Amino acid sequence: MTSGDTAGGRARRGRLEAAHVWTATLTGVVALGISLFNLAELQRGPDVDVTLPHVIRIEPHAPGGTVHLFVQPTIATRFRAEDVEIITNIGLHLLPAGKGQQPLFHWNEVGAWTYDFASNRLNYNRTADPSPLVVNQDKPQQPTFLFHSNDWHLHAGRYDGTLVLSRSSDRAPVKKPFCLDISKDALQTFAKAPERQFYELRNDVNPVTGRPQGESSCYAF
Structure with a gap:
């Protein structure tokens, strides 16, 4: 070498x-x-993600001449964080697209649906008072919220709605927009409904054709 x-x-x-x-x-x-x-x-504080369901249920003749709306969103955080998020209050706002009084809703309770095979119908049961919800990645929440209105006089037409979730942190509330489309035929059905009768409003199926439609569509009967 x-x-x-x-x-x-x-x-x-x-x-x-x-x-x-x-x-x-x-x-x-x-x-x-x-x-x-x-x-x-x-x-970093957890980012709350809210997904609205395909079905919102309405009880047009609730006890005392009131109207109930039942909403079951999925509330979760997509990323792991040391802290948890606490949802302190849930609000629902509906604004008629045309002329008309804006009904006032308040979060009345939390419940759950059970299916009765004999009658082929759903039954609603109260499970809890309105109370804070703890949300983290390991524990997503999917409660059914009952919203109560004393002054919603149903009229045919479109309603623009917002589900508002207030948080215990200093972050702004989470707002999820949606819309309801009450047809004249639906209004006639609701007017004849007995007390404790529930109806499904869907945003994924066209109520006239029965065909699937986009998730951005209004909830309709």
Whole structure:
């Protein structure tokens, strides 16, 4: 082996060792960056995601001449965080698209639906008073909220609605818009309904054709 070969070998080894050092350093920097990012994500407050159902139920003749709306959203957080989010209040607002008084709703209770095979119908049961909901990634919530109105005088037409979830943190409330489309035929059906009769308003099926429709459509009977 000549002295030139020896010098060349040492040079190659030096370059390999330098590349190894830079690779290890780069790997460490990337790992540190990922760790810092994950730590920041964990320390960040949870982002609440609310998904509205395909079905909203209405009880046009509730006890005392009132109207009930039943909404069962899915409330969850998509990313893991150290803190949990607490939903302190749920509000529902409906605004007639045309002329008409805006009905007032309040969150009355939480309930659940059970299916009666003998009568082939759903029965509603109260399960809890309105109370704060704890939401984290491991515990999504899917409660049925009953909203009560003393002054909703049903009229045919469109109603623009908003479901509002207030949070215990200093973040702004979560707002989910939707709309109801009450047809004249639906109004006649509701007018003849006995007390404790529930009707489904869907946003995924056209009430006239029975065909699927986009989720951005209004809830209709």
